[in-house]
Amino acid sequence: MQPLNILVIGAGKLGRESGQRFVAAGYKLTIIEKNHDSAVKAQELFGGSLIQGDGCDPKILERGGISRAAVILAATGDDEDNIIIAELAHRVFDVPFVMARVNRPENQWLFTKARGVDYAFCPVCVAADLIQTAMEKQLKA
């Protein structure tokens, strides 16, 4: 069986960490990154397919093989970019599963199914939840 294609947009800390895990799990990974230095860093880490460019540009997404992607992860540091990528992935390119990073918790409301986001996650909220849980557990003990 052909390995699944996964497209990650944004090679920041989150994009790189997730990408590394996808590669380790045997998926075929392509990363799109706008910033030259981050792109070089990611390339050194994975050696796999890397495209330097704006992931909100449909042409760049096509070059990254979005039409063959089973999963897409929009992990840039800009919420508006992540939403645009999700909308394009879902409504123009028919990607089956679209994940998007929420950078600012107050922008969470925009990451809806209607905008093409199947799974939204906010690293700041996740971390805050973990901290809260750990603290409450400690205080109860």
Add this chain to the structure above:
Amino acid sequence: MHIIVVGCGRVGARLSSLLSSAGNSVVVIDKDAQAFERLERTFHGKTLEGIAFDRKLLIEAGIEHADALAAVTGGDNSNIVVASAALDDFRVPRVMARISDPIRADMFSKLGIITISSTIWTSTRMYEFIISPELHNVFSVGSTGVQLYEFEVPNLLVDRSVRDLNVASEIRVVAITRESKAFIPVLGTTFQSRDRVLAAVDMRALEKLKAMLGMIS
């Protein structure tokens, strides 16, 4: 009307001032309070400082009862996101977004957002002015479909009637300016030398109009 303008750059400030001086209730949003200095003296609306797609800020701006929203920040993506929120989450009846990138403008207009691409608009106008200076585009109805053109009546149409230039669903003469006075013609009105004609034209019939005006053979 209650109108929200997102982005107070040159376009946003001008648009807000125009809308406000026409008697509308206008709220303009920008992330930088200094941007509001661009507003003209005719602006009597409200200014709000903050991030364009902050839900609370949009509600404070009165998005729940807004008649229209124009997203004109400098960022294509911010404009698309604000426009889509206004359209889908708040059901604002008229929503427009300025999008510089022609490809994204095309894609998102297919997805239901009315987009204005200054890149397409400016280059089209300049192209027309260079290629056919006799024919001036004065207004676009919708984003592409129908355009209003102004031109001086060519000699071959003098003494002919408006009926001869009208083509069903394609070309319609809507006004004539004669000796500085404009009027709406009837089908039988005959063109006179030096008339300036305003015609609504379906873009697909532009070449036909040019041929009828003798601009191309």
